[in-house]
Amino acid sequence: IDAASAVDFASAVDVINDLGLDTLTFLLVTVLVVPAFKRIKASPILGFFCAGVVLNQLGLIRNLIDVKVLSEWGILFLLFEMGLELSFARLKALAKFAFGLGLTQVLLSTLAFTAFELPPNGAIGTRILEFLFHSRPDLVNIRSIDEAVVIGAALSLSSSAFVLQLLAEKGELPTRFGSATLGILLLQDIAVVPLIVILPLLESQNLVAQSVWPAMAAESLKALGGLGLLSLGGNYLLRRVFEV
Numbered sequence: 366i367d368a369a370s371a372v373d374f375a376s377a378v379d380v381i382n383d384l385g386l387d388t389l390t391f392l393l394v395t396v397l398v399v400p401a402f403k404r405i406k407a408s409p410i411l412g413f414f415c416a417g418v419v420l421n422q423l424g425l426i427r428n429l430i431d432v433k434v435l436s437e438w439g440i441l442f443l444l445f446e447m448g449l450e451l452s453f454a455r456l457k458a459l460a461k462f463a464f465g466l467g468l469t470q471v472l473l474s475t476l477a478f479t480a481f482e483l484p485p486n487g488a489i490g491t492r493i494l495e496f497l498f499h500s501r502p503d504l505v506n507i508r509s510i511d512e513a514v515v516i517g518a519a520l521s522l523s524s525s526a527f528v529l530q531l532l533a534e535k536g537e538l539p540t541r542f543g544s545a546t547l548g549i550l551l552l553q554d555i556a557v558v559p560l561i562v563i564l565p566l567l568e569s570q571n572l573v574a575q576s577v578w579p580a581m582a583a584e585s586l587k588a589l590g591g592l593g594l595l596s597l598g599g600n601y602l603l604r605r606v607f608e609v
Contacts, residue, residue, distance in 0.1 A: 383427040383428040383431070384428055384431050384432070384435070386427055387426055387427055387428060387431075387432050387435075388435075390420065390425055390426070394413075394416045394420065395413075398412035398413060398415075398416050399412070408530070408531055408534060410527055410530050410531060440526050443526050443530075456551070458544070459544060459547055459548040459551060460548070461548070462544060462545045462547070462548025462549060463548040463549065463551045463552040463555075464552065465548075466545055466548060466549050467548055467549040467550075467551065467552025467553065468552055470521070470549055470552075470553075471518070471521050471522070471552060471553060471556050474517075474520070474521030475514070475517045475518045475520075475521045476517070477517075478516070478517035478518075478520040478521060479513045479514050479516075479517035479518075480517075481493075481505070481517075482505055482507045482513040482516060482517060483507065483510065483513050485507050485508055485509050485510065485512075485513070486506065486507070486508070488505040488506070488507055488513075490504075490505040491503070491504055491505040491506075515560065515563055515564070518556065518560060519560055521553075521556075522553045522556065522557065522560075523549075523550065523553060525550045525553065525554055528546060528550060529547070529550065532546060532547075558588065559585060563584075
């Protein structure tokens with residue numbers, strides 16, 4: 366038991382050291398990228414993307430798994446900070462953009478990408494890519510219609526963190542264009558929820574023999590129930606706690 370504990374402790378120390386060195390690498394790259402890309406009047410976000418590719422290709426990132434978790438936390442905090450700046454009145458004003466432009470964009474993009482991936486095991490997209498670029502015949506290999514719809518829906522979404530940062534840098538968030546873009550992004554963020562539910566089911570089920578939609582409906586009901594409990598707890602329980 367002592368030997369196993371020592372090994373676990375040593376591996377934990379290695380993870381912490383690697384993550385610390387990776388963090389220092391990211392901070393150094395940030396110091397270099399931000400001034401360089403501002404000098405050429407380009408968004409630092411593009412610089413971060415390029416830097417990430419270079420760091421990975423050169424093998425300078427030591428612990429990819431933990432860095433991935435760290436980056437996901439960073440995006441969550443960024444979206445949380447931007448969400449704090451949105452009042453309920455602004456969200457209500459954005460509803461027409463979200464359920465008008467946003468819903469139209471997601472539906473049309475999903476239909477286009479889904480059509481590109483169908484029929485299963487012989488996608489039209491594969492034939493187009495073979496004709497244009499002489500690509501592999503199995504490049505777009507979709508097993509079922511369910512899978513094609515989910516992948517098409519995922520491809521129809523944008524990165525809220527990326528787009529909102531660009532709008533903020535250009536000072537376009539308060540404009541009508543910025544409001545329309547923000548409304549579309551809000552609808553896309555809402556559309557992420559069923560995709561998060563369905564992706565684990567895609568990996569665990571045989572989609573050729575069984576449809577994933579009944580299982581997704583059950584999971585969605587559980588998620589809605591959880592959100593309902595959180596909403597009720599926030600309105601009635603937390604308010605009393607804060608009063609005390």
